[in-house]
Amino acid sequence: MSTNNYEPRIVVFACNWCSYAAIDLAGTSRKLYPPNVRVIRVMCSGRVDPQFVLEAFKNGADGVIVAGCRPPSDCHYINGNIKALRRFTLFKRLLEELGIEKERFRLEWISAAEADKWVRVVNEMLEELRRLGPLKAEAVSV
Amino acid sequence: MSKPVLVIGGGISGIQATIDLAKHGVEVYLVERNPSIGGKMAQLDKTFPTLDCASCILTPKMAEVLRYNNIKLLTYSEVQEVKGNVGDFTVKILRKPRYVDWDKCTGCGTCTERCPVKVPDEYNVKLGQRKAIYIEYPQAVPRKALIDYSHCLRLNPPPDLKEKAKGKPLCGACEKVCPTKAIDYNQQPEIIELNVAAIILATGLELYDASNIPEYGYGKYQNVYTNLEFERIVSSTGPTNGNIIRRSDGKPPKRIAWIQCVGSRDVRFNHYCSAFCCMAATKQAILAKELLPEVDTTIYYMDMRAFGKGFYEFYKRAMTEFGVKYVRGKVVKITERQDNKNLLLFYEDTIHSYMKKDEFDMVVLSVAVRPNRITAAPVKTDKGGFIQIMDPYMDTVTSTTEGIFVIGGAAEARDIPDSVTMASSAAIKASTIAKKCVVEQTIITSGERA
Amino acid sequence: MIQEPRVGVFICHCGHNIAAKVDVKQVADYAKTLPNVIVSHHYVFMCSTVGQELIREEIKKHNLNRVVVAACSPSMHEPTFRTAIESAGLNKYLLEMANIREHCSWAHSDKEAATEKAKDLVRMAVAKASLLEPLEEEEFPVSPTVLVLGGGVAGMRAAIDLAEWGFNVYLVEKNPTLGGRAALTGWLTNNRRGADVVNNLINKIVDNKNIHVFTNAELVEFSGFPGNFKAKIKVNPRFVNEKCILCGECEIECPIEVSNEYQYGLSRRKAIFFPFKAAYPPIYVIDQRVCIKCGECVKACQYGAINLAEQSLTLDLNVGAIVIATGYDPYHPPKGEYAYGLHNNIITLFQLERLLDEDGPTQGKLIIGGAVPKRIAFILCVGSRNTTPSSKNYCSRMCCTSTLINAIKIKEKYPDIDVYVLYQDINTYGNDETLYEQAGEKLVKFIKFEKPPTVDISPEGIVIDVYETTIQEEISIPVDALVLSVGMVPRRDQNELIATTRASCGEDGFIREVHLKLNPVEAPTHGIFLAGAVTGPKNIIESIRAGSAAASKVATLLSEGKVRTEPFTANVNEERCSGCRICVGLCPYKAISLREINDRMVAYVERALCMGCGTCSAACPSGAMQQYGFKDIQIMAQVVAATGGGIK
Amino acid sequence: MKATPYISFKDINREIIELGGKGIFKCYQCGACTATCAIAEGMFISFRRVIKYSQLGLVDKLRRDLVPWLCNVHGDCIEACPRNANPCEILASLRRYQSVLYDWTGISRWWYFSTLKKKLLAIIILSGISILGLLSLFSTSIMNYLSMNIFVNLPNLLPIGLLIVLLSISLLVSNGYRMYKFVGGGKEYTVRFFDALKRVLSFWIKSENEAMKIPDKRIRILEHMFILAGIIMYIFLVLLYLIYPIIYSLNPYNYVLMIGRYIAAIMLVVGAGLPFVKRVSKSQKIHWYYKLFRHSTDWVGLGFVFAIGLTGLLMNIFNDLHIYSLTYVVYVIHIGIVFPFLILEVPFGKHNHWLYKTIANYVSARRGLIRGEILE
Incomplete structure (x- = not known):
């Protein structure tokens, strides 16, 4: 049941070397995708603190994507993405306890050349968020 | 500081060589014939295959040229004479009078508004107009005004007005209105003499005169354009500020055709292939599709040469995503219909093996490129006018005279990535010579040959 | 503390790249309403001198201390705008860019939504800009040595130019000899041979004492930052030393015989061998993978040049920059593609070049399958322009030219051979068009196809069936020999290279450069330069040219003797640090250690080693560890602005 | 397939x-x-x-x-x-x-690939044979015509002449039929016979008129027209000669025949002579067209037509000057040229294009290859 004019808002943390470059490439090759995403650039996916994701949900984001370089060896800083993988696998279980559906958070590996993957991830997530509807208030009133 | 290096020609390859030399810590003189550096690339709207806007990637480089204090810019100047050999060239440069004191001029442009004389604008390939006193284009570097002697009423009044004025100086509108009093009508040409260690020729390319091929009716039929003219039309800073309209009736065209190899790959005009016009035509077709989504674009080619990095994917994208049609066949003749000034193209569609005539509102000729004449430098040129390379398999940039390097379009028709690579390649060689000259001076007393 | 933020916002039209889909005026007006924003403008080309002049004036006029530029991607013009605000006296890191082109106007079709998004992006940028602090770049001395990886023509040319400029060069080549693929290329234009070109370059390298050549060596570890890289080179044993005078006795005795990759498998070689005539260093080499250490060669060698017990040694180099010139691999058609591998008269273009070369297995005589063919056909675009299922979807640029060179050479040596060239587009660009004319005069027959031809082996030989598009007929051509003009593909062992040097590869599999058109020889990571066919198919002249271009770019980095690094390193707030050591184990560069301050163990970041990834600051429980430029409060501000929760 | x-x-x-x-x-x-x-x-x-x-x-x-x-x-x-x-x-x-x-006989292959000298030799031999044959058969009748001081086309030469003409035409038609078969005549016909004929004629008239507008094309077309007209009139006169006796009795038309003979001969001489001279001359201002067709068969083709025209002209002149002995000499040479022309040139040489061009046009017209729009 997706409400008609409900436009989900997605906050994206993109690593500067791979995912941000992939989003740029999607732009330069004119691959169109819905404008519901807001991208925040960080130097490495390892820099994304789970706190930021919670802050995004608290402030009304309907979905959050953390995008980094493709393991095992793409990371510009050797293993920043592996650290992110470790943190956010644990974080997903935490989300469920907080009552936030696990589809609302995605950890994606997008290398500098995978503009198509970026567009696919955005479209898939939007579909799920439209199906889930807006974020229930009590989950984030912590 | 080491002995300076001279770069002749301020196009993209000249600029890149100058920046590299400056970063190597070598003093560089950049001489450019036009009032501003930027060359042909400044006239482009977008570049293939990334569809970056040309000025977005060129203007920062031009701005960078101003930031280095070891780069001396000599625009609106021509090299008169080059003598000497590697490590010790003496060069005479004629600084043409600009009739504006460039130290005072801030490039504000109020003088251009007041000037009464309208003249065809070379930057817009004579499609638009400019005044007798003008700034070559908005992002020009240096962004300074200059007076075009031949058209200025004050400096060179036409005979009929002259006797009417009977000796009284005419006009002078720009002088009255210039806030910084920069106008100086009796500025004289000056000769600058330089002693440089090495010379880099980046004199670049110009379009072959399409009216040499009468069958295409360029110059006779209004709606036949060269690819540079179309580039100016489609560019947002162009004469029609970005909307594609026909010269004959000012309406947007419904069908545009590009004709490839006009004057190239043709023993009657130029044997060589001009390397980039296949991709340039594809790019222009995409730009036209972006500006006029329902326009029908067709490119008539013999071999679609998409050889560089990302080119073939770009060509495929043009075909599938943007619906650009490609027809293999050489258009030999264009006739103009009197009623609606549309153009009839005579060609054989070699995939169906019979002669066809197609009607188009607008035709763009991908004209061959010729090297700009460089008379002063003591280098050998081949019959086409291109400067010959001593040994392409050894260091690919040294011309037949040691110490003189040739980069970009001056040596062979080539596209921007190759020109830029050549520019850096010449920069390292020139700065090696320049560095040696320093060493030479200091130890010359000990007589040891470096 | 942070002074009271006075933010200036500048929106760029970028011609009509942004203005077409984003209402720049509306965004500029909206920006004025944001807190801390003093002034906001919009102009056609912010990156031009006029745009930059506008920023400088506004900074002076309103003494702004923060600047937000809403234009293209930071990877395009962040350095440009940083230097612009620096020349206006503002610290160059008090700048935040909002990417309203690649992330907004180019990616969304609906103008109204794109303008809305642009406003959000500007709001996020202003939120972060208000919390930015002035940062200072760190300057480090630079070691004037350069590591060139790959001894092909590009690598050699780069090494020569760097050495002549004055750098110390380590030239590391994986194979036992310099020369790379060019040495195996036969004929080139104006009657030059690949081996001659390589020979000239080798002579220049030999008599230049600044170049140290390591063959049979590979890069195993690479770390550090531009100007101060640490490279670990493993030099595999050659088992033969300088006493060798190339007499070849050992080769005769050696029992092991394998296919010779220096003739692309056309002939065989022994375990101990000498690659080719012009090889450098002029010493035999033992192929470790197949040698059974029987010792026959040692007995045969009167000069005691062979020592089977030689061990590999590793070198630790401290270099200022690295030039990657590792080249390409020829496309290897899978078995059965155009019947390759089903008939030994079907060879690849590289093998044909070996046959026509005097140093080749047949000393330049065109003997395929034991006889000189009466009819020979070339099929172009094998492995390129996705003509076959396993082909790449780019054009490999040089196969047309080299095919025509070899076709002309065949017609010159054997005028009465029938030569066919099956092509889609003959890409002899520039002056190579004369090759197309010469091929015509030499009676080479061209057949244009769109649907790839089918090759079947019948008792009387190879038959090619092709639909010739210009005569709209299906014709079948019986030939005695078929040459597949294969293109260039990325090297098989490229993934190890990417792993060690942190470079990344583009959509076509070749290594990605910063900008396709304007810096084709620099990798996105500073200090790494790319020369030759490693970034994409090139012919020999273009590879040599890319080699010297890479040398020039290295010189621009190292010529000043010092290099400035990005200041986004981590930094510890000693009061809040509890010494819990979580960050110490996390840092991949081991830049964090513990030191004692007024008898408390507190974390300490060694700025020279810290590469600025920020992993430690994300893991710090107390928030003591913060990354300059990406502090928690700055990112939080962006998050809040992004969700519209904070500033409305 | x-x-x-x-x-x-x-x-x-x-x-x-x-x-x-x-x-x-x-x-x-x-x-x-x-x-x-x-x-x-x-x-x-x-x-x-x-x-x-x-x-x-x-x-x-x-x-x-x-x-x-x-x-x-x-x-x-x-x-x-x-x-x-x-x-x-x-x-x-x-x-x-x-x-x-x-050509099924193989003579065409020899004809096109032999050198000019070989062709001239063959022609001389053939014309020698025909002259000797002529003299041996008719020398007596020529002598008594001469004695009667009148010139008469040798009546009993007729059967041999007819035989040669038949032979030449049958050879030409046989090759023409092979062409018709090769070209797939009769198949894929979409246009009816008379429509095709109408289309072909109007197409050629229209395209030739357009070509006539251009000066240097006009000269070439006129030259070709002269040869064509000359040959047609020549054939017409030969036919007329067959039924001569009947015409002879209608005396008043005698001078018409005489003028006709002159015109035919002059047309052949001028039509073939002009291009022949232009081809031979080396001067620069000669149009590129004449530097083009220099294959031995072109020389021979033009040479035949010129020779036939010339001898025909001389024959008429001598006849009207009543110097019958000379007339007969030229008459013999004339026949000596016509016979090799008929045997060699017409079926195998350049002149076979009369038949092949007509077949080609006919078949393409029937197949609807002629476009509609050019016609209106």
């Missing part, structure tokens, strides 16, 4: 090049020749494709293609070709090669 069997011997290329098609390998298939050609503008044909057949040596397709016979040697394609491959001359060489392919 299984590909057509492909026999490509490099000697096919060598043969076509030898026949004057040295430009076939310069062609890179751009289609400029077809695009500029007025004929191609009016018909659904491509000259480029047939040049590709010659390049690839596809004999079966060359044999099947009628496009070379539709070329009217306007020569616009020569300036249009970006590779200076001279398509006009290539098509001429293809016409020669095709007439070799059509």
Whole structure:
């Protein structure tokens, strides 16, 4: 049941070397995708603190994507993405306890050349968020 | 500081060589014939295959040229004479009078508004107009005004007005209105003499005169354009500020055709292939599709040469995503219909093996490129006018005279990535010579040959 | 503390790249309403001198201390705008860019939504800009040595130019000899041979004492930052030393015989061998993978040049920059593609070049399958322009030219051979068009196809069936020999290279450069330069040219003797640090250690080693560890602005 | 569908090049020749494709293609070709090669590939034989006509003459029939007979009128027109000679015949003579067209027509000057030239294009290759 004019808002943390470059490439090759995403650039996916994701949900984001370089060896800083993988696998279980559906958070590996993957991830997530509807208030009133 | 290096020609390859030399810590003189550096690339709207806007990637480089204090810019100047050999060239440069004191001029442009004389604008390939006193284009570097002697009423009044004025100086509108009093009508040409260690020729390319091929009716039929003219039309800073309209009736065209190899790959005009016009035509077709989504674009080619990095994917994208049609066949003749000034193209569609005539509102000729004449430098040129390379398999940039390097379009028709690579390649060689000259001076007393 | 933020916002039209889909005026007006924003403008080309002049004036006029530029991607013009605000006296890191082109106007079709998004992006940028602090770049001395990886023509040319400029060069080549693929290329234009070109370059390298050549060596570890890289080179044993005078006795005795990759498998070689005539260093080499250490060669060698017990040694180099010139691999058609591998008269273009070369297995005589063919056909675009299922979807640029060179050479040596060239587009660009004319005069027959031809082996030989598009007929051509003009593909062992040097590869599999058109020889990571066919198919002249271009770019980095690094390193707030050591184990560069301050163990970041990834600051429980430029409060501000929760 | 069997011997290329098609390998298939050609503008044909057949040596397709016979040697394609491959001359060489392919006897092959000297030798031998034969058979009747001081076309030469004419025409028609078969005559016909005829005629009249507007094309067309008219009148007069006695009795028309004979002869002399002289002369201002067709068969073709015309003219002059002895001498030479012309030139040499061009036009018209729009 997706409400008609409900436009989900997605906050994206993109690593500067791979995912941000992939989003740029999607732009330069004119691959169109819905404008519901807001991208925040960080130097490495390892820099994304789970706190930021919670802050995004608290402030009304309907979905959050953390995008980094493709393991095992793409990371510009050797293993920043592996650290992110470790943190956010644990974080997903935490989300469920907080009552936030696990589809609302995605950890994606997008290398500098995978503009198509970026567009696919955005479209898939939007579909799920439209199906889930807006974020229930009590989950984030912590 | 080491002995300076001279770069002749301020196009993209000249600029890149100058920046590299400056970063190597070598003093560089950049001489450019036009009032501003930027060359042909400044006239482009977008570049293939990334569809970056040309000025977005060129203007920062031009701005960078101003930031280095070891780069001396000599625009609106021509090299008169080059003598000497590697490590010790003496060069005479004629600084043409600009009739504006460039130290005072801030490039504000109020003088251009007041000037009464309208003249065809070379930057817009004579499609638009400019005044007798003008700034070559908005992002020009240096962004300074200059007076075009031949058209200025004050400096060179036409005979009929002259006797009417009977000796009284005419006009002078720009002088009255210039806030910084920069106008100086009796500025004289000056000769600058330089002693440089090495010379880099980046004199670049110009379009072959399409009216040499009468069958295409360029110059006779209004709606036949060269690819540079179309580039100016489609560019947002162009004469029609970005909307594609026909010269004959000012309406947007419904069908545009590009004709490839006009004057190239043709023993009657130029044997060589001009390397980039296949991709340039594809790019222009995409730009036209972006500006006029329902326009029908067709490119008539013999071999679609998409050889560089990302080119073939770009060509495929043009075909599938943007619906650009490609027809293999050489258009030999264009006739103009009197009623609606549309153009009839005579060609054989070699995939169906019979002669066809197609009607188009607008035709763009991908004209061959010729090297700009460089008379002063003591280098050998081949019959086409291109400067010959001593040994392409050894260091690919040294011309037949040691110490003189040739980069970009001056040596062979080539596209921007190759020109830029050549520019850096010449920069390292020139700065090696320049560095040696320093060493030479200091130890010359000990007589040891470096 | 942070002074009271006075933010200036500048929106760029970028011609009509942004203005077409984003209402720049509306965004500029909206920006004025944001807190801390003093002034906001919009102009056609912010990156031009006029745009930059506008920023400088506004900074002076309103003494702004923060600047937000809403234009293209930071990877395009962040350095440009940083230097612009620096020349206006503002610290160059008090700048935040909002990417309203690649992330907004180019990616969304609906103008109204794109303008809305642009406003959000500007709001996020202003939120972060208000919390930015002035940062200072760190300057480090630079070691004037350069590591060139790959001894092909590009690598050699780069090494020569760097050495002549004055750098110390380590030239590391994986194979036992310099020369790379060019040495195996036969004929080139104006009657030059690949081996001659390589020979000239080798002579220049030999008599230049600044170049140290390591063959049979590979890069195993690479770390550090531009100007101060640490490279670990493993030099595999050659088992033969300088006493060798190339007499070849050992080769005769050696029992092991394998296919010779220096003739692309056309002939065989022994375990101990000498690659080719012009090889450098002029010493035999033992192929470790197949040698059974029987010792026959040692007995045969009167000069005691062979020592089977030689061990590999590793070198630790401290270099200022690295030039990657590792080249390409020829496309290897899978078995059965155009019947390759089903008939030994079907060879690849590289093998044909070996046959026509005097140093080749047949000393330049065109003997395929034991006889000189009466009819020979070339099929172009094998492995390129996705003509076959396993082909790449780019054009490999040089196969047309080299095919025509070899076709002309065949017609010159054997005028009465029938030569066919099956092509889609003959890409002899520039002056190579004369090759197309010469091929015509030499009676080479061209057949244009769109649907790839089918090759079947019948008792009387190879038959090619092709639909010739210009005569709209299906014709079948019986030939005695078929040459597949294969293109260039990325090297098989490229993934190890990417792993060690942190470079990344583009959509076509070749290594990605910063900008396709304007810096084709620099990798996105500073200090790494790319020369030759490693970034994409090139012919020999273009590879040599890319080699010297890479040398020039290295010189621009190292010529000043010092290099400035990005200041986004981590930094510890000693009061809040509890010494819990979580960050110490996390840092991949081991830049964090513990030191004692007024008898408390507190974390300490060694700025020279810290590469600025920020992993430690994300893991710090107390928030003591913060990354300059990406502090928690700055990112939080962006998050809040992004969700519209904070500033409305 | 299984590909057509492909026999490509490099000697096919060598043969076509030898026949004057040295430009076939310069062609890179751009289609400029077809695009500029007025004929191609009016018909659904491509000259480029047939040049590709010659390049690839596809004999079966060359044999099947009628496009070379539709070329009217306007020569616009020569300036249009970006590779200076001279398509006009290539098509001429293809016409020669095709007439070799059509000829079942093999004489055409010898005729086209032999040198000029060999051809002249053959002609001299043949004309020698015919003269000797003539003299041996009719010397007595010539003597008594001379004694009666009158000149009479030898009546009993008629049967031999008819025999030779029949032989020549049957050879030509047999090759023409083979061409008709090769070209696939009778198949894929879409246009009815009379429509096709109407279309062909109006197409040719229209395209020739257009060509006449251009000065240097006009001269060539006129020259060709002269030869054509000359030959037709000559044939008409020979036919007339058969039924001479009847005409003879209608005395008043005698001077008409005399004028007709003169005109025919002059037409042949001028029509063939002018191009012959232009071809021989080396001066620069001669139009490129005359520097083009210099194959031995062109020289012989023109030479025959010129010789027949000249001898015919002299015969008339001497006859009217009543110097019958000279008339008979020229008459014998005249027959000596006509017989080899009939036996060699008409069926095998350049003049077989009368039949082949008509077949080609007829078949293409019936197949609807002539476009509609050019006609209105």
